[in-house]
Amino acid sequence: MGCIKILSDAISNRIAAGEVIERPASVVKELVENSIDAEAVKITVQVENAGTKLISVTDNGRGMDSDDALLCLEPHATSKISHAEDINRIYTLGFRGEALPSIASVSRLRLRTRRHDDIEGSEVLIEGGKFAETNPAGCAPGTEINVRELFFNTPARRKFLHSRSTEERHIQETLWGLALGHPAVSFELIMDGKTVFSSPCCKSLLPRIQTFFGKELQDNLIPVDASGPAYRISGFIARHGFTKNSRREQRVFVNSRPVESPSVFAGIRDGYGSLSHDGRYPPVFIFLDMDPALVDVNVHPAKREVRFRESREVTSFISSSIRDALRNSQAPTVSVSRDLPLRSILAGADISYAPKKNVQDSIGGLGKAVESDIKIPVRGSQLEVRPFKPQTGPSNTAERPVEQDFESVSELRILAFLDKTYILASSANGLVIIDQHAAHERVMFERILDSAGKSRTLSQKLLIPSAIELSRSEVMFLEKHRKHFMALGFEIESFGANTIIINSIPDGLHQDNLKGLFSDMLADLMDEGKSNGKIDEAAIARAACRNSVKANDLLSFEEARSLLHQLSRCELPFSCPHGRPAVINISFKELEKRFGRRK
Ligand SMILES: Nc1ncnc2c1ncn2[C@@H]1O[C@H](COP(=O)(O)OP(=O)(O)OP(=O)(O)O)[C@@H](O)[C@H]1O
Ligand SMILES: [Mg+2]
Incomplete structure (x- = not known):
């Protein structure tokens, strides 16, 4: 007899829960997403002991009848999709029918729900995935889900939780993300009986940004709003020069879903013409809207990441939209006062x-x-x-x-x-x-870049060509990106295995200490290639300017x-x-x- 068996629902749910529910903040995220999908306009989150004792989410959304109140806790039970092709047109935050059964399998959960037209609601109690009780209940229209003693039956997971303050921070950050994505919904977070924030529904995103990130940041934002044939971007981005030392203030929403996406981050970086390997990040709050068929949301267990069908297009759309917004903005860079561009x-x-x-x-x-x-x-x-x-x-x-x-x-x-x-x-x-x-x-950067690729690329012919000895890896790097160097006005020939001859350089670059300039430039670019993966004319021009201009x-x-x-x-x-x-x-x-x- 073979040794393969089908796992019981209880075990497979718990395994699935391990992926979906990492920490208390994941429960908050899933429950609040459900409330948003249920078209609630008021959502209250209460947390005790950083979510390990209680997480309670109450909404005034559409609620469920008694059948659905039971069914929603079963694996793969969802009202959001029904056919395979629906996966290509997801407008809701949830779609897998996994969140509630996952949460229910690792906690003691009570669901109370009532549709607006019903006279009474329903209550379901479920402990570690086992149904305990279902009763009619007198409750307000909408849904309230209480999750107690999270991970009570998975002690290993409980042990992996971080300090109370870290878990609380994750909860707050998660809720901020969802609240920024849905300004028309009012949110309240109460931790251990104290209101941490209460943000009424608002027409614009700005009051919410101010509530969460402060006035200084809000004052340094400019609007971005652009449409292309396939995409639309809206929201706010930092004025040029206003940066933070983490990505915390870079919030991206794809069809209102908060996501982290390398293609979007690359677009932001390109748009600002600055690199983030120096550890600075311009705050952005951008909403990218597109046909759901152009984005796959089913790539991450926590639905945090998305995959674009045309990721390069997305990157370049974001980059050019940011660039245009910065160009059109009247205001100056970081300043003590910002009135005076x-x-x-x-x-x-x-x-x-x-x-x-x-x-x-x-x-x-x-x-x-x-x-x-x-x-x-x-x-x-x-x-x-x-x-x-x-x-x-x-x-x-x-x-x-x-x-x-x-x-x-x-x-x-x-x-x-x-x-x-x-x-x-x-x-x-x-x-x-x-x-x-x-x-x-x-x-110098703009000038060099401006002439790049034009037939009349401005470059200075060196009276005495400069021979430079490079390492093997530098030669290979140079070979690989030769066309970008040429486009900028560098004229480079190979001379022996590790020697190159430079005949011309872009106009404006210092001719003195060309060897030093070249080896510093290559070192910068190779670093950048490692951290960022993209070497183009802009990257080369940036490196050339950095190493050529002397303080x-x-x-x-x-x-x-x-x-x-x-x-x-x-x-x-x-x-x-x-x-x-x-x-x-x-x-x-x-x-x-x-x-x-x-x-
Ligand atoms: N707050 C709520 N108000 C009304 N209906 C809800 C609420 N929460 C859940 N539901 C119903 O329960 C179903 C199951 O919820 P669950 O979160 O498990 O799955 P989902 O949201 O469909 O997908 P996902 O696993 O991606 O979140 C939902 O499809 C929805 O119909
Ligand atoms: Mg859900």
Whole structure:
């Protein structure tokens, strides 16, 4: 006789429960999702002893009749799908018919439920998966489920629970996620008799964000709203430069389901043009809506992850939507006060800029002479702006002299330089501080990227080609990504097994210490490839700028001014390509506050 047996329902339910119900927060998630699916507009969650003693979820949703009250606790019992093809059009949060039997198999559960039109409701008691009692019950319309002594019959699972505060934090985080995804539902969380939060239903997401994450974060958000043929994105994203040190404030909802998705995170990272391997994450609260057939929600036991049919499309849709939202936002980067974007400061100076595509100036300032300097009409006159050139670099004799009245043309007056790092300027509204290194990196990054792939890629031919010895892995890496390097204006030849010859580099990059630049760049990129997996032109340009721009260059006023002009023409002028702020404003309002002149 063979040795294979079919497991009893009790055992298989408990095994399934192990996957679905990891900790008290999983119970909260499943019960609240059921309440949302039942179209409740008021959900109250009560927890005792971090959920190990009691988790109670009460809703005013549609309720169940007495038959369903019993049936819902059976495995694979669901009202949400009935045919195999329904799996491709799931609009509800639940669909498997697994949550309630799983919870019931590892706790003592009491269900009370009543439909709105019924005169009385039903009560079902079930302990460790075994039905104990069913009775008619006098209860309010809706459903109340009490889960007591979670994991009482699975002591190993109970032992794996973390400290009380950790489990409470998970419960709160879970509920925040669901509440953010459903602003039209009112939520209350009570822990050990104390209200932790109570969030009435709201039309907009912002009050809820403020309740959960504070006013400062809310003040630093801008809306995002875009539609493509297959997707729509809405919600709020952080202004450029406002970042946090964890992903906690990156909340993503796909068809209102809170999810974690690498494709979405990649889109966010690309959209901001910054990498998260430096440990900073811009907060985002985004809702992605799409035909349910384009997303598989059945890939994770806790329904936390989803798989997109066209994940690259999703990534690029998110990335371009975020980019557009940032570009359209008037507000500046991280700042003590956020009233004063650089663009508007400069706009206040009556300066209009030549269209971006006409810009030909040398940004690094270390390249060849400028063919056509930018003409900037200023109060009726024509002002020439020279390219930015750090004083420590080689001199550029072909530059033309600068107008005497350069300082007077703008209300943004450069006041001083601090620590060979910051440009201090005054505007009509206060003090503006520019990190010259970050600003220069941004300007150079956009310029290099702008010319990438164009037939007229701007690159500087080296008078003396530079031979560089690389390690085997560096050579292989370079080979693999050669086309991206070429697109940016690097002209590289192999010379022997481990030696390469560089004939050209993108215009604006420093030519001095090319060996150092190249090996630092490759080290950065190889690291990035490991953590992020994606090496493209943007990644290479970022690495090139990071390693080419040097801090501590002493600038002249004129060079600083030119840098600001160039920065103001950038698409995302308020941060460096790695997401750190390039400009900070301190408004007079802020100064007055600090000096106690106003409250
Ligand atoms: N709060 C509730 N109000 C009304 N009906 C409910 C409620 N909770 C559960 N139900 C009913 O019980 C059924 C079973 O719930 P259960 O959570 O086990 O499965 P599901 O939600 O269908 O799928 P999943 O396992 O993915 O959550 C639901 O399909 C629903 O019909
Ligand atoms: Mg469910």
